[in-house]
Amino acid sequence: MPQLDLLFLTLLLTAARVSGFVAFLPLFGSRTLPKTVKIGLVVTLTVVWGFSQSIGSSSLGIPSHNPGWFTLAWLMARELTLGACCGYVLSLILVPARIAGSYIAQEMGLTIATLTSSEGLGNQNVLSEILEGLAILALLLTNIHHLFFLLFDRMLATFPIGRAWPFPRSDWLVMQLTSLPADGVSMALPIVVVLGCTTIGLLFAMRQTPQFNLFTFGMPVRLVAGLIALFLFIPDLIYFFVNSIRHVM
Secondary structure, three states, X not given: XXXXXXXXXXXXXXXXXXHHHHHHOOOOOOOOOOHHHHHHHHHHHHHHHHOOOOOOHHHHOOOOOOOOHHHHHHHHHHHHHHHHHHHHHHHHHHHHHHHHHHHHHHHHOOOOOEEEOOOOOOEEEHHHHHHHHHHHHHHHXXXXXXXXXXXXXXXXXXXOOOOOOOOOOOHHHHHHHHHHHHHHHHHHHHHHHHHHHHHHHHHHHHHHOOOOOHHHHHHHXXXXXXXXXXXXXXXXXXXXXXXXXXXXX
């Protein structure tokens, strides 16, 4: 194949992998982000990494005279799938914040107060949206989002464009995925402990005063106690979230 055709093919395959990566990447893969921004990001990243990739027709496993549409479609689908998988794995770092918000909202009695997710993921409670937004701000303030692109660059070195890939090990990924619920519960633990102590205090008060109704007077008290605890422990929750992300990455 001529060098110009190889360069075009390299940029095309790089754009396919970058497109899948950006589509699921946290902060940039949201449906609320304008499509023009996503397209501009894909084009920019393709230019940055595309010209640094060097492939030949032999490394692609295609004939030198005519690659064929089926082969090109297979290569495009393969690169798109790998980029999407990498972006999806990185998007899971926000799962602990969602789990913590759901757990805290359940303990505070706010599970009825749901809202439609801006990303089209169904109904989510208010606290999950708030903690997820704070987690995104923490990623931006601590420049952890720069590590996303560093990991993508390392992925290009490990799985070059258009070449044979070594089969990746899945033990690390499985271990990290199984730790996500535990991280979410650990984030919510301080507030849950405060709410548990509040419930115990309300039960003692109800025993001393039989006319005291736990559901009538207890729910507002638990709500106020949960909001105060949430206000006091939010810095610790964000600190735990950032440390857990840095430990993983």
